[in-house]
Amino acid sequence: MGSRSRGAEGPWGAAGQAEAGLGGAGLGWAVQPSAVPGAVPGAVAASCPPVRSRPAAAVAVPSSMAPRKKLKGLVAATITPMTPDGKINLPVIRQYVDYLVNEQNVKNIFVNGTTGEGLSLSIQERKQLAEEWMCQGKDKLDHVIIHVGALNLPECQELARHAAAIGADGIAVIAPFFFKPTNKDELIAFMQKVASEAPEVPFYYYHIPPLTGVKIRVEELLDGIKAQIPTFQGVKFSDTDLLDLAQCIHKNETGEFEFLYGVDEQLLGALALGADGAVGSTYNYLGRQTNLMLQAFAKPDLALAQQYQFLTGEFLNFVIKLGFGVAQTKAVMTSVSGIPMGPPRLPLVAASSEFIIKAKAKLDSIVWPNGD
Numbered sequence: 001m002g003s004r005s006r007g008a009e010g011p012w013g014a015a016g017q018a019e020a021g022l023g024g025a026g027l028g029w030a031v032q033p034s035a036v037p038g039a040v041p042g043a044v045a046a047s048c049p050p051v052r053s054r055p056a057a058a059v060a061v062p063s064s065m066a067p068r069k070k071l072k073g074l075v076a077a078t079i080t081p082m083t084p085d086g087k088i089n090l091p092v093i094r095q096y097v098d099y100l101v102n103e104q105n106v107k108n109i110f111v112n113g114t115t116g117e118g119l120s121l122s123i124q125e126r127k128q129l130a131e132e133w134m135c136q137g138k139d140k141l142d143h144v145i146i147h148v149g150a151l152n153l154p155e156c157q158e159l160a161r162h163a164a165a166i167g168a169d170g171i172a173v174i175a176p177f178f179f180k181p182t183n184k185d186e187l188i189a190f191m192q193k194v195a196s197e198a199p200e201v202p203f204y205y206y207h208i209p210p211l212t213g214v215k216i217r218v219e220e221l222l223d224g225i226k227a228q229i230p231t232f233q234g235v236k237f238s239d240t241d242l243l244d245l246a247q248c249i250h251k252n253e254t255g256e257f258e259f260l261y262g263v264d265e266q267l268l269g270a271l272a273l274g275a276d277g278a279v280g281s282t283y284n285y286l287g288r289q290t291n292l293m294l295q296a297f298a299k300p301d302l303a304l305a306q307q308y309q310f311l312t313g314e315f316l317n318f319v320i321k322l323g324f325g326v327a328q329t330k331a332v333m334t335s336v337s338g339i340p341m342g343p344p345r346l347p348l349v350a351a352s353s354e355f356i357i358k359a360k361a362k363l364d365s366i367v368w369p370n371g372d
């Protein structure tokens with residue numbers, strides 16, 4: 001996973017783990033979390049031993065200065081698997097990683113975001129999930145970005161420290177959306193306080209105005225941001241405003257930042273403007289075809305790339321009309337991958353069986369170019 005401290009066995013003592021507040025820390029995998037103080041009651045046990053990584057102090061060269069593999073291509077916004085009674089279902093994650101890598105050719109993930117119901121999870125659950133994804137992704141995934149956004153600063157900071165301690169390749173933050181930042185300075189000040197808790201970890205702003213209601217334009221935000229947030233690495237841009245995206249890319253002449261687009265149904269438009277890659281829910285189950293779209297675009301075979309975008313769009317257009325959100329994404333992923341994603345957590349409610357049948361039939365009816 002890049003050149004970061006990831007996976008390196010270091011002098012990680014129990015004290016260090018306690019400091020970082022590791023969610024499942026020190027559980028080992030034979031111990032049931034229910035037997036451990038502070039564990040999530042009833043959560044299904046992690047199937048992975050705890051991740052260890054070097055403490056920041058042992059890293060000789062700050063990663064922001066060390067050569068780093070640029071994040072490009074597709075990033076799956078992971079779903080949080082849950083048991084039928086609504087607990088996080090950690091053992092499924094091993095199979096989920098293999099499925100993304102082997103069946104979808106997707107080697108980057110974005111954990112605990114919108115699709116992962118990150119804001120509907122407890123801090124403890126978010127840590128346990130982050131640890132499990134890191135551990136299961138070790139030597140299989142290229143980049144693991146952990147979303148650490150929350151409504152209050154201390155929780156964001158705690159999650160940022162935790163993500164750093166387990167060796168995450170990046171962290172991301174949404175704008176707080178109860179009390180909202182009203183201008184770029186307030187938003188940067190908030191993000192700076194989070195990013196500085198993980199001074200070795202690349203930082204991404206997660207721009208998703210349809211959900212946060214925070215509409216501060218990203219091209220404005222970029223001005224001078226690196227001076228205040230030295231780890232600033234880029235933006236997960238989940239908005240349809242392609243003028244704003246284009247101006248961001250225009251300003252990024254040196255290519256120091258990454259712009260990852262988050263509206264899957266119009267990714268080709270963002271690629272044409274120079275987006276580096278994409279983070280999205282559909283790359284969980286349409287990653288293979290979307291990768292073929294990226295390949296066609298790079299060739300360039302625009303007509304072929306358009307065919308892929310038209311077809312993924314045909315599916316999304318169909319399900320959006322039926323009512324499409326994270327609950328439906330969970331159901332589609334279960335049906336396509338065969339991996340049980342379980343129900344969503346309230347206030348989201350499970351997709352209807354009618355939806356599942358119709359969505360599956362639509363997906364099965366699509367004839368991909370070249371018999372793909």
Ligand SMILES: CC(=O)N[C@H](C=O)[C@@H](O)[C@H](O)[C@H](O)CO
Binds near residue numbers: 077262264279281282
């Ligand atoms: C609001 C939302 O969840 N957006 C996702 C990521 O940002 C996308 O991946 C969408 O799920 C996808 O574009 C389908 O509309």
Ligand SMILES: CC(=O)C(=O)O
Binds near residue numbers: 078110236262280
């Ligand atoms: C879609 C996306 O990027 C997220 O789930 O956060």
